[in-house]
Amino acid sequence: MITRTGFIIVTLIVPVLSILGIVIYQIVSGAVTPEVKITDVGYVDTIGGFNRYTQQGNVNLISYATVEEANKALASQAVKEYVVITPEYLATGIINLYTLEKQLEPPAETTSALKKFLSSNILAGKIPDTQITLVNSPLGVITTRLTTSGEVAEEQGGYGNLLIPSIFSVLLVLSITFSSSYLLAGLGDEKENRLIEVLLSSVSPRQLIIGKVLGMGAAGLIQIVIWVVSAPLILKMASVSIGGFLSTLEITPVFLLLFVVYFVLGYLVFAIIFVAIGAVTTSAREGQQFAPIFTLAAVCPLWFSGAIIMFPNNPAFVVMTLFPLTAPVTLMMRLGATEVPAWQIIVSVIVLAASVLGGLFLTAKIVRTFLLMYGKRPSLGQIIRSLKAG
Amino acid sequence: MDTVTVDHIVKAFTDKVAVNDLSFSIKPGEIFGLIGPNGAGKTTTIKMIMDIIRPDSGEVKILGEKFSESSKNKIGYMPEERGLYKKARAIDAIVYLATLKGMDKAVATKKANTLLEQTGMLPSARKKMDELSKGMSQLIQFIVTTIHDPQLLIMDEPFSGLDPVNTESSKQWLLNLRNQGKSIVLSTHQMNQVEEMCDRILMVDRGRAVLYGDLKEIKTRFRNNSVILAYEGELGVIPGVNEQRPGKDYMELFLDGKTTPQQVLKTLLDRGVTVNRFELAMPPLNEIFIKVAGEPHE
Numbered sequence: 001m002i003t004r005t006g007f008i009i010v011t012l013i014v015p016v017l018s019i020l021g022i023v024i025y026q027i028v029s030g031a032v033t034p035e036v037k038i039t040d041v042g043y044v045d046t047i048g049g050f051n052r053y054t055q056q057g058n059v060n061l062i063s064y065a066t067v068e069e070a071n072k073a074l075a076s077q078a079v080k081e082y083v084v085i086t087p088e089y090l091a092t093g094i095i096n097l098y099t100l101e102k103q104l105e106p107p108a109e110t111t112s113a114l115k116k117f118l119s120s121n122i123l124a125g126k127i128p129d130t131q132i133t134l135v136n137s138p139l140g141v142i143t144t145r146l147t148t149s150g151e152v153a154e155e156q157g158g159y160g161n162l163l164i165p166s167i168f169s170v171l172l173v174l175s176i177t178f179s180s181s182y183l184l185a186g187l188g189d190e191k192e193n194r195l196i197e198v199l200l201s202s203v204s205p206r207q208l209i210i211g212k213v214l215g216m217g218a219a220g221l222i223q224i225v226i227w228v229v230s231a232p233l234i235l236k237m238a239s240v241s242i243g244g245f246l247s248t249l250e251i252t253p254v255f256l257l258l259f260v261v262y263f264v265l266g267y268l269v270f271a272i273i274f275v276a277i278g279a280v281t282t283s284a285r286e287g288q289q290f291a292p293i294f295t296l297a298a299v300c301p302l303w304f305s306g307a308i309i310m311f312p313n314n315p316a317f318v319v320m321t322l323f324p325l326t327a328p329v330t331l332m333m334r335l336g337a338t339e340v341p342a343w344q345i346i347v348s349v350i351v352l353a354a355s356v357l358g359g360l361f362l363t364a365k366i367v368r369t370f371l372l373m374y375g376k377r378p379s380l381g382q383i384i385r386s387l388k389a390g
Numbered sequence: 391m392d393t394v395t396v397d398h399i400v401k402a403f404t405d406k407v408a409v410n411d412l413s414f415s416i417k418p419g420e421i422f423g424l425i426g427p428n429g430a431g432k433t434t435t436i437k438m439i440m441d442i443i444r445p446d447s448g449e450v451k452i453l454g455e456k457f458s459e460s461s462k463n464k465i466g467y468m469p470e471e472r473g474l475y476k477k478a479r480a481i482d483a484i485v486y487l488a489t490l491k492g493m494d495k496a497v498a499t500k501k502a503n504t505l506l507e508q509t510g511m512l513p514s515a516r517k518k519m520d521e522l523s524k525g526m527s528q529l530i531q532f533i534v535t536t537i538h539d540p541q542l543l544i545m546d547e548p549f550s551g552l553d554p555v556n557t558e559s560s561k562q563w564l565l566n567l568r569n570q571g572k573s574i575v576l577s578t579h580q581m582n583q584v585e586e587m588c589d590r591i592l593m594v595d596r597g598r599a600v601l602y603g604d605l606k607e608i609k610t611r612f613r614n615n616s617v618i619l620a621y622e623g624e625l626g627v628i629p630g631v632n633e634q635r636p637g638k639d640y641m642e643l644f645l646d647g648k649t650t651p652q653q654v655l656k657t658l659l660d661r662g663v664t665v666n667r668f669e670l671a672m673p674p675l676n677e678i679f680i681k682v683a684g685e686p687h688e
Contacts, residue, residue, distance in 0.1 A: 189475070189476065192473070193471070193473020193474070193476075194469045194470075194471040194473055195473050195474060195475065197437075197442065197467065197469045198467060198468075198469060198487065198534070199490070200440075200442045201440045201442065201462060201465060201466075201467040202462055202463075202487065202490035202491055203462070203490060204441075204459070368443075
């Protein structure tokens with residue numbers, strides 16, 4: 001499996017694309033000076049006093065004496081849009097904007113520039129210019145997370161804390177999906193061409209399952225080792241080259257450990273499930289049709305990622321952290337948004353490990369009963385009866 | 391010591407009893423024919439010998455011992471529907487399956503190359519399995535089955551799909567293995583191959599043994615009391631002969647039970663008939679098979 005082109009591509013594509021992205025960024029940012037686009041916005045001041053601070057960032061405010069003049073300028077596209085400042089604004093804070101474009105809402109850049117223009121002119125002469133600038137500047141907030149003993153916490157949180165677990169969740173799902181298809185295809189082929197009989201004349205069903213599951217687990221480990229080793233290096237490259245937000249990203253040893261544990265256990269759980277699917281289905285293609293039922297369980301936490309980030313301690317997500325099929329991805333995402341209680345992590349790991357062992361036992365029964373059943377897929381009832389039988 | 395001892399094995403599935411109280415043994419240095427109609431229980435019996443499935447009752451012993459992991463290394467199995475890993479190179483497939491049988495990889499590689507050379511397949515060693523013809527794939531499968539020097543070989547329709555040249559060389563291969571003291575189970579519907587190669591046979595029908603023992607002895611048991619005559623001249627009516635049945639280039643004379651073949655030969659010679667061939671007629675195994683399979687069994 002590890003020599004297959006597809007596996008190599010999936011394993012290397014993450015670090016390679018990341019490095020490529022950094023290199024492209026460096027080339028583009030060095031070669032191209034982004035063009036600064038100035039937007040002209042007109043205004044009609046019916047009150048008077050709004051004649052200063054007309055340059056707000058990339059927005060240039062142009063005064064027109066009358067609405068008719070402003071309309072002509074709008075029609076000729078001398079301005080993108082215009083506002084009319086009336087006494088109603090001073091009373092209610094509401095201002096009318098006129099434009100030729102169909103908009104869901106006014107552009108954020110225009111709205112921000114207008115607010116600064118209006119507030120600056122209202123405050124002009126009443127407070128010093130430096131304070132007017134302060135009022136109009138974004139509020140700079142620096143958050144420091146403390147421990148209960150008042151010391152600075154090791155993990156500071158922030159959006160950077162969400163990004164890494166989210167990326168790792170996606171990588172886990174990718175690995176499981178790709179590896180499952182290889183395992184099912186291999187087992188399906190062995191069953192279709194009766195090679196499975198030759199194999200079973202050499203190894204026992206239990207040895208066959210363990211071999212396939214561990215083999216897939218080892219392949220998954222190779223992937224995560226490559227990703228885990230390359231991630232800090234790439235992160236460092238990115239923060240040096242791109243800086244900004246990326247320089248706030250951090251991967252703590254605890255997170256890395258949990259990632260490895262959940263990756264391996266999650267991988268094994270799904271590997272066992274796919275071996276069972278391969279044993280009862282009649283061909284590789286049929287097996288592939290049933291696999292998504294289970295891979296959906298791994299993927300579905302990603303659908304709720306927004307909710308998990310906003311309400312990470314919701315009971316539904318605690319349950320998803322404990323349920324073995326959804327646990328790996330859910331926990332990764334919750335780790336980015338909150339401090340997950342230790343007991344939940346411990347119980348989750350125990351449940352996953354027990355699922356691996358229990359799954360091995362049940363799958364051995366299924367394999368022994370159905371692996372050599374050709375041409376006919378057993379019904380769910382038959383499978384359940386075989387599991388109940390001695 | 392017998393290579394395989396099967397003692398009163400029974401195997402039932404939800405809808406039928408596939409094998410019903412079967413007992414037999416396979417000796418070293420023999421080719422043992424396992425025959426029977428479709429659905430008779432042959433494949434189930436083979437799988438129980440290889441411990442792929444377990445009997446509900448009864449016992450299987452390999453080389454005098456109950457089945458263990460090491461027993462598997464002494465068995466080579468070639469299933470009827472053959473296939474190896476399509477995208478694997480021939481040499482890699484052979485070596486991998488040999489290592490599953492406990493062979494050291496380096497030793498397996500060396501032996502694989504030797505066997506490939508002996509079969510004229512060495513130029514194809516590095517080709518992928520799906521690039522080989524059916525006959526070449528089957529030769530590879532032959533190598534896979536025998537490379538680890540098993541004591542017991544179980545071959546299910548080993549010659550199907552092979553051309554006459556490869557069929558003949560495969561037969562010689564099996565005969566050589568038999569002469570080296572190996573036990574070979576030949577499961578096939580080709581009765582002519584069973585007659586040609588097998589020393590003893592077991593015929594299974596509806597899960598039970600209906601014929602078992604030395605092939606010659608079984609054929610003698612089913613003899614029709616007739617003789618095969620190839621001749622020149624006119625036969626006329628022969629005393630003691632009830633029926634004259636023409637064959638392709640012979641005449642089969644059915645005796646009345648009171649006349650011996652020697653008396654018939656004397657009569658023919660006295661009449662001046664030129665006798666080119668005169669032998670006791672043994673029924674073809676195909677005929678015996680049809681007769682036995684068509685009978686109701688208790």
